[in-house]
Amino acid sequence: MPILTLYNHLATYLVIGALLFGMGVYGIMTRRTLIGMLIAAELLLAGASVNFMAFNRFTAPDPALGQIFTLFIMAIAAAEAAIGLSIIVAFYRYYKSIDTEDAVHLKG
Amino acid sequence: MMKTLFTADGLVGLIFLFNLGVTIIGGLVACSAERLVRAVVGLVVCFVGVAGTYYFLNSPFIAMMHVLIYIGAVAVAISFAIMLAAPEEKKKRGPSGPLSGPAGLITALLLTSGLVTLAFKTEWTSFKKINDGTVKTIGIQLLTNHSMVFELISIVLLIAILGALVIARGGRGN
Numbered sequence: 345m346p347i348l349t350l351y352n353h354l355a356t357y358l359v360i361g362a363l364l365f366g367m368g369v370y371g372i373m374t375r376r377t378l379i380g381m382l383i384a385a386e387l388l389l390a391g392a393s394v395n396f397m398a399f400n401r402f403t404a405p406d407p408a409l410g411q412i413f414t415l416f417i418m419a420i421a422a423a424e425a426a427i428g429l430s431i432i433v434a435f436y437r438y439y440k441s442i443d444t445e446d447a448v449h450l451k452g
Numbered sequence: 453m454m455k456t457l458f459t460a461d462g463l464v465g466l467i468f469l470f471n472l473g474v475t476i477i478g479g480l481v482a483c484s485a486e487r488l489v490r491a492v493v494g495l496v497v498c499f500v501g502v503a504g505t506y507y508f509l510n511s512p513f514i515a516m517m518h519v520l521i522y523i524g525a526v527a528v529a530i531s532f533a534i535m536l537a538a539p540e541e542k543k544k545r546g547p548s549g550p551l552s553g554p555a556g557l558i559t560a561l562l563l564t565s566g567l568v569t570l571a572f573k574t575e576w577t578s579f580k581k582i583n584d585g586t587v588k589t590i591g592i593q594l595l596t597n598h599s600m601v602f603e604l605i606s607i608v609l610l611i612a613i614l615g616a617l618v619i620a621r622g623g624r625g626n
Contacts, residue, residue, distance in 0.1 A: 363564060374557075386495060422521055
């Protein structure tokens, strides 16, 4: 009965983390708006956190360390979302758009 | 097969598979939905699944913090930003660059398959646990071993909030 005991293997969680990371990379490369790229960046950070928690549960000697690291990732992600969203709002006020192609003032 | 499904372990496995499906479907909606509001809802669904995954990894505290921070704060902030700054009528169509479309898909698939191969090919060695990893242990370690990082994170969050207020405030009233 291997499919019902999937939750007890390290590789399952590593695959979940890899899938979340891949979806984040796909979103960052194909989105044309800044908010869409920010959503994809949250997926990337979630994939990294799942990897940390998986190694924390299955291999690491200190099971508190991975949880602390995940808490720090959450704090940094919250700070990143706050700064990113305020930049997007300011960008929208200036260009009346959130399309990445419209940010051309610094283009040489 | 049906006999093992109706034991406690079998039900846990079934719930894990459901949770896995919720995570993957939410993530797919979040990275590929056409409208940004749908992408945010997909992100929320995906994060519910990720919180369930943390629960399966013996950390209900981190699962609760994940729901609190990501769904309660980050997703709400993103939907506010969509309401403030995402005009649906002025949307452009078509590819946005050389990496969008098939090239982006191929890159993401290559990266994912590489990581999956790495996860299966490597022999991971596990070590003996030196503590139990409860909330009490996390609190003690945060204020002893990792107190410097804890303080720095606090300063980073304070500066990020102040910076967000200053950046979003500029240009108001035009």
